[in-house]
Every structure is written in structure tokens, then in C-alpha cells.
Amino acid sequence: MSGQLQIRRLVKSFGGVQAIKGIDLTFAQGELIGLIGPNGSGKTTLLNIIGGYYNATSGDVLLDGQRCDGKSPVQLARAGIGRSFQVTKVFKRLTLMENMLVGALAVPGTSRKAAEERARAVLETLLLTRLADQPASSLSGGQAKLLEFGRIMMLSPRVVLLDEPFGGVHPDLKRFMYDKIREWNASGVTIILVSHDMGSIFGLCRRVVALSYGEIIADGLPEAVKADPAVLEAYLGD
Numbered sequence: 001m002s003g004q005l006q007i008r009r010l011v012k013s014f015g016g017v018q019a020i021k022g023i024d025l026t027f028a029q030g031e032l033i034g035l036i037g038p039n040g041s042g043k044t045t046l047l048n049i050i051g052g053y054y055n056a057t058s059g060d061v062l063l064d065g066q067r068c069d070g071k072s073p074v075q076l077a078r079a080g081i082g083r084s085f086q087v088t089k090v091f092k093r094l095t096l097m098e099n100m101l102v103g104a105l106a107v108p109g110t111s112r113k114a115a116e117e118r119a120r121a122v123l124e125t126l127l128l129t130r131l132a133d134q135p136a137s138s139l140s141g142g143q144a145k146l147l148e149f150g151r152i153m154m155l156s157p158r159v160v161l162l163d164e165p166f167g168g169v170h171p172d173l174k175r176f177m178y179d180k181i182r183e184w185n186a187s188g189v190t191i192i193l194v195s196h197d198m199g200s201i202f203g204l205c206r207r208v209v210a211l212s213y214g215e216i217i218a219d220g221l222p223e224a225v226k227a228d229p230a231v232l233e234a235y236l237g238d
């Protein structure tokens, strides 16, 4: 398993607006990177391109040296790129177990028994076992985010993109999510974390990349990025 992500001269335009203006970035396998920047700086657009939800206008993204462009989110998920959403995407009327199996069973050659075993093991690590047969509508917002983590884990990703995973989550559950993110990362998964919650970003990540108007304005250790004049200026008035 590897999980190196390379972004080369990436540009994304929406009509006349250039949301990403020629970004170069390399994430080594096993890095845990915080992606910050004021509203509208291009964070979600970048995740959407890496996850295959948007096509880039130009430039490319490579996962372990393989070009990702033109692949759908489902193809990329199977290739090893997992993605969570700001607004959680779980199937509310399905049970937790059914939610866990949706993506996994769609992978050719997966047996139901093996998928269920894996789902049980993952639900166990997320402390959701006792809710496995409940509909996902019974979950709190934070638990739904945990279930989304679980669904991503089912496909054994090499790279995970987390978009605002802590929004509206109770502090206790947030700490539990930190532990899960750290465990995931310790097992070698490359993680890119977008969050407005600076405490979480600076507490979890050893590398922070700051965007402003679609460009990288700082990239390095959290302490250095936090004190960078360009970053302080970008956040003024945000």
C-alpha cells in the first residue's frame, strides 16, 4: 500500500473565476496535512478535483504515479481515494450495516460474508456496534460523521480527504474522531483535512498548507504557517 499524491500545475476555472490558479503540491504517503484558507480560497474545489467530482481545467493529479484525471469518484474510491463531505452523505433509511455495505458490495469480486465481517470490525472500532441494525436516521450529527468515516474505511483507502469533519460535533465525540484520524494515519493512510476549526488542524497536523484566492501562500510546520504574515493578512476581514 502506498498513498503518494502529486498535484501538478493544477488550474480550475468556473466561467471567469479561477478558483485554483496553478497549484503544485506533493503529499508523501502517510502525511497528515491540514488545508486552511479563508472562505472562497479554493479548499473544497481542490478536494473535489482530487476526489474526481470536478475535472481540472488543466494540470493533473497523480496517485502513486498514476494519473487520476477522467476517473469518476467511484473509480477513484476503488483506486484508493476516500472522501467525506461537509454535509454528511449517509443513507438515512438504511441501517448502519447496510450503509457500510453499499460501496463495498459494489466492488466486483467482494463476498457478502467478507464485507459483513469487515463492516462489523469497522463498526466496532467506531463504537457503533450496538446501533448496527438501527436506521442511520437515529444517529446524531456526529455519529453520522463517524458512520461516514466507517464507509470510507470499508474500501481501505490510501488517501482520505476530510471536508469539515468536526462541524457541529460534540467535543467528546470530536476527541474520539481525533483518535480515529490519528490511528488511520498511523496505519499509513495519507490524510488531507479541511477544517475551519484551527484548534483541530493545528493539534492534529504536522504540515499545514494555506490557500488564498486559489494560490498556496504558505506550506510547512503548523507553527510557521500560523505566524506567516501572508496567512495573517489573508485571514484579516474573513
Ligand code: ADP
Binding pocket: 014, 017, 018, 019, 037, 038, 039, 040, 041, 042, 043, 044, 045, 046
Ligand atoms: P473554500 O472551500 O476555500 O471556501 P471553494 O473551493 O468553495 O472555497 O471556492 C473557491 C472559489 O470557486 C470561490 O470563488 C467560489 O465562488 C468558486 N466556486 C466553487 N465552486 C463553484 C461552482 N460549482 N461554480 C462556480 N464557482 C464555484
